[in-house]
Amino acid sequence: MASSDFARLPGFRDFPPEEMALRTHVFEAWRRVARRYGFQEYDGPPLEALELYVEKSGEEIVGQLYNFTDKGHREVALRPEMTPSLARILGERSRALPKPIRWFSTPQLFRYERQQRGRLREHFQWNVDIVGEAGVAADAEVLAVALDGLRELGLGPDDVRARVSDRRLLAALMRSAGVADDRLTAAYAVVDKVERETRERSRGRLMAEAGLDATGADAILDLFDAPGLDAVRERFGDREEVAEALTRFDEYLATLEGLGLGSFVDFDLTIVRGLAYYTGIVFEVFDARGELRAVCGGGRYDRLLELVGGEPLPAVGFGMGDVVLTELLRDLDRLPDVSRSVDWFVVVIGDDLRPRALDVARRLRDRGESVAYSLRSHAVRKQFKAAESEGARRVLVLAPDEAARDEAVVRDMATGEERTVSLASLDVD
RNA sequence: GUGGGCGUAGCUCAGGUGGUUAGAGCGCCAGGUUGUGGCCCUGGAGGUCGCCGGUUCAAGUCCGGUCGCUCACCCCA
Numbered sequence: 001m002a003s004s005d006f007a008r009l010p011g012f013r014d015f016p017p018e019e020m021a022l023r024t025h026v027f028e029a030w031r032r033v034a035r036r037y038g039f040q041e042y043d044g045p046p047l048e049a050l051e052l053y054v055e056k057s058g059e060e061i062v063g064q065l066y067n068f069t070d071k072g073h074r075e076v077a078l079r080p081e082m083t084p085s086l087a088r089i090l091g092e093r094s095r096a097l098p099k100p101i102r103w104f105s106t107p108q109l110f111r112y113e114r115q116q117r118g119r120l121r122e123h124f125q126w127n128v129d130i131v132g133e134a135g136v137a138a139d140a141e142v143l144a145v146a147l148d149g150l151r152e153l154g155l156g157p158d159d160v161r162a163r164v165s166d167r168r169l170l171a172a173l174m175r176s177a178g179v180a181d182d183r184l185t186a187a188y189a190v191v192d193k194v195e196r197e198t199r200e201r202s203r204g205r206l207m208a209e210a211g212l213d214a215t216g217a218d219a220i221l222d223l224f225d226a227p228g229l230d231a232v233r234e235r236f237g238d239r240e241e242v243a244e245a246l247t248r249f250d251e252y253l254a255t256l257e258g259l260g261l262g263s264f265v266d267f268d269l270t271i272v273r274g275l276a277y278y279t280g281i282v283f284e285v286f287d288a289r290g291e292l293r294a295v296c297g298g299g300r301y302d303r304l305l306e307l308v309g310g311e312p313l314p315a316v317g318f319g320m321g322d323v324v325l326t327e328l329l330r331d332l333d334r335l336p337d338v339s340r341s342v343d344w345f346v347v348v349i350g351d352d353l354r355p356r357a358l359d360v361a362r363r364l365r366d367r368g369e370s371v372a373y374s375l376r377s378h379a380v381r382k383q384f385k386a387a388e389s390e391g392a393r394r395v396l397v398l399a400p401d402e403a404a405r406d407e408a409v410v411r412d413m414a415t416g417e418e419r420t421v422s423l424a425s426l427d428v429d
Numbered sequence: 430g431u432g433g434g435c436g437u438a439g440c441u442c443a444g445g446u447g448g449u450u451a452g453a454g455c456g457c458c459a460g461g462u463u464g465u466g467g468c469c470c471u472g473g474a475g476g477u478c479g480c481c482g483g484u485u486c487a488a489g490u491c492c493g494g495u496c497g498c499u500c501a502c503c504c505c506a
Contacts, residue, residue, distance in 0.1 A: 010497070064506080081506050109506055114430080116500075125506070192505095273505095284505095293505065319506070349464055377463075384466040392466090399464060413466070 011113075011121025021338035023124070026322055026329075027106055029152040030126040034104040037145050039128060042103050044085040046110075050075040052084045052308070064111040066121065078110035081319065082127040083277070083301065084308065090131060091310025099132030099313075104145075118293045118324045128298075129317030131305070136248055139281045139300060140255035142316050146285060146296050147261045149320065154334040157288075160295060163268035164252075164283040167299070169245035170269060173223065173232065176239045177216035185276075186210050192272040194224055229267050252281060277301040281316070287328050295328060296320035345387035346373040349380055349399040356423075357398050360408070363426050387413065 008014060015023060031041070050067050067077035079085060082105055094101065105127045115121060128145050130138045143162060150160050170191065171184055179187050187210035194202050199221055206217040223232060229246065236242040249267075256262050273282045282299030286292070298318020306312040329335050344364055348357045354377075361371045372390050374383050387395045397409040402420060411418045 064504085079506095111506055113504085113506095115498090119505075123506070297505085321506070347463095347465075351463080379461095379463050380465055381461090381463085383463080386466090388466040395465080397465070401464090409464090411465070416466090418465090 009121070011115040013120065013122065017340070018338050022326060022335055023322065025336055025338070026153065026326060027124075030104075030106060030149055030320075033145060033149045033152050034126075034128060036148070037102070037141065039102040039104040039145070042086075042089065042105050043107060044079075044082070044089055044105075046079055046108060047076050048079050048085060048088075050077045052088065053077055053080060064113045066110040066112040079107065080109055080111050082107045082109065082125065083129070083304065083317065083319075086127070086129060086131075086317075087305045087308045087310060087315075090305060090313070091308055094131065094305070094311050094313060097132075100138060101131040102129075103131070104128045118327060120323060124322040126320040126322075127317060129315055131315040132313050133316075134302065134314035136252040136281065137255055138314075139316050140252055140259065142298065142318055143256060143265075143283055144259045144261055146298070146318050146320060147264050150285065150295070150325075153325070153329060155328070155332070157263040159288055159328075159332060160264065160285050161288050162265045162283055162285045163271045164265055164281065165267070165269050165271040166245055166249055166252075166281045167272070167278055168280055169232070169242065169249060170272070172239065172241040172245050173220065173236055173269075174210070176236050176242060177219050178212050179210050179216070183210045187212075188272045191220075191270055194221070194270050223269055232269070249281075273297055273299055277304045277307070279303055283318070285320075287331075291331070292328055293324050295324050339391055341370075341391035341393065342372045343369040343393055344371045345383075345390055345392035345395045346371060347380060347383040347387065347395050347397045348373070349397065351377055353398045353400070353403055356403060360396060360398065360423065360426065367426075 013019070034041070050065070053065060065077045065080055067075065070076050085107075086103065086105070090097075090101065106124055107127065108122060108124050110122050112121060113119070126149065128142060130142055143164070147160075147162060167188070170188070174184060174187050175181070187206065190202055190205045190210060197205075203214075203217045203221060206212045206220060207214065210217075212220070219235070223235070229249065232242070233246055237246065253262065253265065253267075256265055271282055271284050273284070278299040279302045280300030283297065284294045285296040286294055296318055298316070300314070300316040302314040303312075305315060326335075344361075346357045346361055348354055357373055361373060364371045372387075372392065374386050378386070384395065392413055395411045395413060397411065399409065402408055403423075406423045407420050408423055409418050410421050
């Protein structure tokens with residue numbers, strides 16, 4: 001069973017009807033919310049030139065690219081993320097678009113890496129971006145879309161938490177502690193792991209890799225021990241660069257509060273994000289119990305469009321993957337019932353009535369209702385069993401006596417109640 | 430990429446110390462007289478025991494390799 005020559009490729013999924021229904025459930029929630037915020041849907045090609053990702057996405061992604069040489073000797077890669085494609089698409093037409101540009105997409109993305117829970121070689125990701133607006137209101141709006149997307153799927157602040165930070169604030173703090181500009185990236189890498197490593201190890205790395213002295217390293221690490229904006233303000237607030245970042249961050253949080261989503265948000269300096277192109281506020285959304293990988297991540301990337309040769313436009317956005325999200329919904333029992341169902345099942349008693357059954361089915365379908373019936377001549381008992389397994393809500397029984405009077409019996413399959421209706425009324429009621 | 434666990438019907442699993450045509454439940458298909466579903470009864474299909482090789486008179490059972498799944502690390506679309 002497991003290893004036929006036609007087995008699924010590792011890390012790829014099939015979507016039989018039950019799985020497809022869940023995927024559709026999630027996609028439809030994403031689309032409803034994006035449109036509610038005035039975003040338009042777009043898409044791009046799943047295969048792109050390899051160089052679109054090299055140097056722009058960061059080591060992490062490039063090392064896991066699903067890439068190969070095509071028959072035209074081009075170096076290509078299945079898209080690992082949507083943002084570079086978005087940047088390229090906008091590079092060609094952003095000048096003609098009214099700003100801010102609010103676009104969303106639900107691409108299937110790929111990576112070549114050994115799979116594990118919550119991480120396959122393929123997934124779908126809700127990408128939402130605002131391009132052409134540098135103010136924090138755009139940052140807040142984008143996070144609000146993500147959180148409302150989760151709310152739309154039945155998740156609340158007790159289920160998911162948004163952890164937010166700002167690379168400019170972190171950079172200001174690092175510089176205040178003595179990190180040189182060309183060591184900032186190295187310092188970010190240490191901060192990114194501060195939760196998973198011992199303080200001693202982080203301290204050593206800050207000194208060795210970020211070039212801090214012992215005092216500077218401790219000053220930074222102390223911030224993670226006493227998390228919160230107040231601690232930052234108290235210790236580094238007198239630095240102009242830090243104060244500026246704090247003011248911006250206050251406004252960001254106030255905006256989220258105004259949108260009624262403040263209860264989802266925690267300030268967390270350890271959120272850095274792996275992608276190289278982030279330049280400002282960054283965030284990740286996790287399940288509140290902390291059992292799964294990040295459900296969603298995003299932030300501001302003001303330089304990317306320029307990097308791929310477009311108009312220099314500020315931008316902010318996020319990606320939310322379907323794999324972890326669906327796992328979380330399953331864990332919390334928030335997935336909908338996706339068993340099959342049909343509005344009507346037509347039961348025919350006697351082959352003479354089959355033509356009339358076809359007519360009844362056609363008329364119900366013209367009204368937009370779903371109708372099924374046995375494709376072969378079967379005993380009535382058998383037809384009812386078929387109606388049951390189709391999940392029919394009502395069965396319409398075409399029987400000789402009633403049909404002679406242009407009537408039929410309608411049985412409600414949940415209650416078992418039956419009533420007689422005139423066939424002519426099917427077109428009107 | 431590194432390490433641990435696991436691979437027997439579509440699903441959940443049985444198959445002491447190697448020994449005749451490999452089993453169960455559920456599901457699926459057919460039937461139980463074309464005027465009524467859920468329960469029930471009967472019958473059936475479906476497995477080269479993940480794959481390859483080795484030991485043996487004999488391997489689902491033992492050994493090696495390999496592939497797949499899974500967990501952790503790495504890392505985090």
